[in-house]
Amino acid sequence: MKYLPIAAMAARPGSNFPIWVLVTVLVVSVTVPAIANPPEESLEHRLDRVESNLERLIGLLADALGGTLGEDVKGELQSLAAELKTIRRQVSRVEEPAPEAEAFPEEEAMVVAEVVAAPDTPDASTGLFGGSMPMSGYMEMHVNHDGLNPTTLDFHRFVLNLGHMFGDRVRFWSELELEHGLIEGGAPTGELELEQAYLDFLIDPRFNFRAGILLTPVGIINERHEPTAFHGVERPFVDEVILPTTWFAGGGGFVGDLGGGLSYKTYVMSSMDGSLFSAEEGFREGRQKSFLENARNLAWVGRVDYGPLPGLNLGTSYWTGETGFHLRDLDARLRIFEFDGRYRFNRFEARGQFAMTHLDQAFEVNASIRRTAGINPNIARGMRGFYLEGSSSLVPSGSSHDLVGFYRYENFDTQFRMPQGFFPLSQFDRSAHILGLSYFPHPDVVLKVDYNIMRNASRVVRPRNRWNLGIGWWF
Amino acid sequence: MKIRMIPLGLVLLLIGLEAGRAPAVPITKKTGTEKVQKVRVSAERFHFIPSRIRVKRGTLLEIELSSQDTFHGFRIPKANIDVTIPARGQGKIKIRFRSRKAGRYPFECSRPCGAGHTMMRGNIIVE
Numbered sequence: 001m002k003y004l005p006i007a008a009m010a011a012r013p014g015s016n017f018p019i020w021v022l023v024t025v026l027v028v029s030v031t032v033p034a035i036a037n038p039p040e041e042s043l044e045h046r047l048d049r050v051e052s053n054l055e056r057l058i059g060l061l062a063d064a065l066g067g068t069l070g071e072d073v074k075g076e077l078q079s080l081a082a083e084l085k086t087i088r089r090q091v092s093r094v095e096e097p098a099p100e101a102e103a104f105p106e107e108e109a110m111v112v113a114e115v116v117a118a119p120d121t122p123d124a125s126t127g128l129f130g131g132s133m134p135m136s137g138y139m140e141m142h143v144n145h146d147g148l149n150p151t152t153l154d155f156h157r158f159v160l161n162l163g164h165m166f167g168d169r170v171r172f173w174s175e176l177e178l179e180h181g182l183i184e185g186g187a188p189t190g191e192l193e194l195e196q197a198y199l200d201f202l203i204d205p206r207f208n209f210r211a212g213i214l215l216t217p218v219g220i221i222n223e224r225h226e227p228t229a230f231h232g233v234e235r236p237f238v239d240e241v242i243l244p245t246t247w248f249a250g251g252g253g254f255v256g257d258l259g260g261g262l263s264y265k266t267y268v269m270s271s272m273d274g275s276l277f278s279a280e281e282g283f284r285e286g287r288q289k290s291f292l293e294n295a296r297n298l299a300w301v302g303r304v305d306y307g308p309l310p311g312l313n314l315g316t317s318y319w320t321g322e323t324g325f326h327l328r329d330l331d332a333r334l335r336i337f338e339f340d341g342r343y344r345f346n347r348f349e350a351r352g353q354f355a356m357t358h359l360d361q362a363f364e365v366n367a368s369i370r371r372t373a374g375i376n377p378n379i380a381r382g383m384r385g386f387y388l389e390g391s392s393s394l395v396p397s398g399s400s401h402d403l404v405g406f407y408r409y410e411n412f413d414t415q416f417r418m419p420q421g422f423f424p425l426s427q428f429d430r431s432a433h434i435l436g437l438s439y440f441p442h443p444d445v446v447l448k449v450d451y452n453i454m455r456n457a458s459r460v461v462r463p464r465n466r467w468n469l470g471i472g473w474w475f
Numbered sequence: 476m477k478i479r480m481i482p483l484g485l486v487l488l489l490i491g492l493e494a495g496r497a498p499a500v501p502i503t504k505k506t507g508t509e510k511v512q513k514v515r516v517s518a519e520r521f522h523f524i525p526s527r528i529r530v531k532r533g534t535l536l537e538i539e540l541s542s543q544d545t546f547h548g549f550r551i552p553k554a555n556i557d558v559t560i561p562a563r564g565q566g567k568i569k570i571r572f573r574s575r576k577a578g579r580y581p582f583e584c585s586r587p588c589g590a591g592h593t594m595m596r597g598n599i600i601v602e
């Protein structure tokens with residue numbers, strides 16, 4: 001508004017000031033301040049003021065130019081006035097008071113959502129919606145020393161996750177893993193494994209269908225095996241010899257969240273190959289790993305999780321399947337029962353797991369393998385293992401990094417119950433004390449060190465203690 | 476055997492003592508003139524606690540999001556919102572949500588977090 005007299009003076013008769021510049025200056029002088037007014041004044045009022053200013057401007061211009069306006073100036077002003085009317089109509093629609101639900105059918109417009117507080121991190125930003133999920137994965141490298149064998153440095157796992165959303169109802173997820181860094185034809189090297197590749201069909205929160213290559217939902221580690229998700233360089237022994245992580249197979253089933261912290265999974269999957277069981281490693285070598293899996297005998301697995309409070313989770317699993325498809329005239333049903341719990345509060349965390357197994361026809365399985373392989377595998381009728389772990393953060397809360405100390409006691413026996421006529425090998429009745437530290441310079445990056453005190457029930461075969469170093473990250 | 480379990484027992488005892496001092500988690504509050512329903516949602520591989528939030532139509536819902544482990548996402552497709560929940564120890568994030576129409580508003584983790592990521596979901600139920 002303060003520019004109006006100046007503009008009018010500049011437009012005096014005889015002035016050689018270009019008339020279009022004058023009009024632009026005047027229009028800007030009345031519109032910009034109006035639109036830039038504080039938000040408490042409504043746009044409707046501001047437009048009123050712009051319109052009245054425009055009328056005054058026309059009068060001032062007419063006075064300044066001796067009562068006559070050129071046709072070009074008149075046309076320009078009329079088009080501005082028309083444009084203002086258009087803007088007014090649009091603003092009127094925008095400024096309608098929030099209507100009631102029944103008068104406002106557009107669902108999106110009924111929802112207000114905004115971020116009101118966020119930490120000052122680059123990750124706390126809004127994202128975009130799209131069909132592709134960003135690539136993620138994890139890696140871990142270990143140094144292992146047991147005082148007997150040469151110290152090894154092993155890039156143990158290089159894992160990439162890929163996913164995709166086929167709309168809101170169908171999701172794809174996969175995990176491709178290279179173990180031990182090298183694959184070479186014919187040599188005993190690493191492994192390239194497709195550990196997960198499945199589709200989720202989202203039907204209802206309580207009932208959804210999943211099919212593909214699936215992780216067997218048993219125990220804590222099998223579905224949460226990222227290096228930042230557990231303490232210790234290597235996974236717990238119980239999760240290697242009693243529950244053979246990473247345990248995956250082809251299959252399908254249902255997944256649901258029943259509310260109140262209760263969720264379930266139930267799958268039909270390919271079973272294990274009983275002809276590959278052993279005394280030391282239990283069922284570990286029996287995994288078919290989705291390679292031309294024998295589907296004559298299918299397994300069933302179910303898991304229930306209960307997480308009533310943040311940080312607390314209790315879970316139990318049951319797996320059963322016939323494993324004798326490579327053993328003549330044998331069903332050899334294997335049953336695995338497991339329960340586990342995790343609780344985290346402030347700087348403390350505790351977790352524990354118990355698992356036991358039972359193999360039907362264990363005597364016949366041993367006899368069958370002995371006939372074909374010429375050796376007695378001494379496979380147990382029952383195996384049992386458990387561990388308890390406590391950990392605590394050792395740095396003040398609020399630090400950008402974390403140092404966690406932990407202790408885990410494990411007890412695992414792959415010869416817990418033997419079939420009649422077979423005797424347990426006491427070196428496989430084992431226990432371990434694991435003490436260690438996990439340093440997190442970032443929540444998804446960890447440096448680990450631990451010392452394992454190994455024990456067994458044998459008076460002849462003595463286990464070696466070991467120490468491990470490791471780095472791991474998830475992204 | 477019993478002596479070996481002493482360190483673990485001490486750790487568990489400390490956890491128990493700490494848990495005993497835990498303050499109750501407020502679920503709803505009224506602030507100012509407008510009724511605001513406040514909810515704390517905890518994210519952890521691979522679920523939200525709680526995974527169902529009920530709110531009256533038109534009530535402003537304030538959700539405080541925190542993680543028990545890694546970074547997670549929190550996406551409400553119908554509300555066109557997608558934020559990252561900071562990892563454990565890295566802070567919290569709050570969002571506000573209001574709907575004047577009854578219905579179910581699904582939310583889900585939008586940042587890949589592992590094997591169960593695709594099913595890490597929940598619902599805001601507007602009644």
